[in-house]
Amino acid sequence: MKSFVKLALGLISVLALALLGVPAGAASATAADPWGTYKSVTISGGHAELKGTYTLTGDNLSVPITISDKTADTTRCGLAVFRYSLSGGATQTANFPFCAPTAADADNSTTGTLNDADFLDVRVCMSKSATNTTPIAGSCSAWKDIYEKADTVFEDDWGNFYSGAYKTVKNYAKGHVEVDKGDLSLDGRLYDKVKKYCAIAVVKVTTNSPDEQEFTHCGTGYGKIEIDxxxxxAVDIKVCVYDEANDRTFKCGKWKSIYVD
Structure with a gap:
């Protein structure tokens, strides 16, 4: 008889809670996405299997799994291995062994939850007992990619955005924007091509309400546009001609969108 004890089930439950966390929040969930059945390397006619699904609720990844011990041997058990990271942190691993109570095939199911997971990979191996989380050498399948968080960073070049024409000549602005979870980094260059007057860029940044910032440049070269x-x-911009002597803005181009959530 295999050395299966209730500790195996307890260990899985404890690890699932301690290492993988507990679901939080009441955000709407995606449909369950099954990721197939993976098999360990067969050794002496026996192997282990791992199958499951995942459901994403907000930033929380729920992962129901079933580990199958098909070794028909008293010295080998199934071992599920997870590799993941949370909130941009270091890569971690969690190993869940399961031994059938007899030499017959048996399954065990549990669910783990990763809070704010960046990615999740799995593989299935064999171990020597229900309390041994070290894979038997040569027993592990290849890593399988299960989940990867969508890129939350918006990054783009913007422009050229032009003013209206003054005697056929237009001022313009161009630059780069990056937004990471609402944190804005905007930089740009403002060019004065209307030599009699200056260039002005009006940048409208919308948080809870819109706020406009003005950047001016007169003459050769370029003026800097920088906002954090x-x-x-949302971020919008318009470029105009600016009469510095009379503090007058005219010949504006249309509002142009740089970013919208």
Missing amino acids: DSGVK
């Missing part, structure tokens, strides 16, 4: 902000939902 948080909680950003």
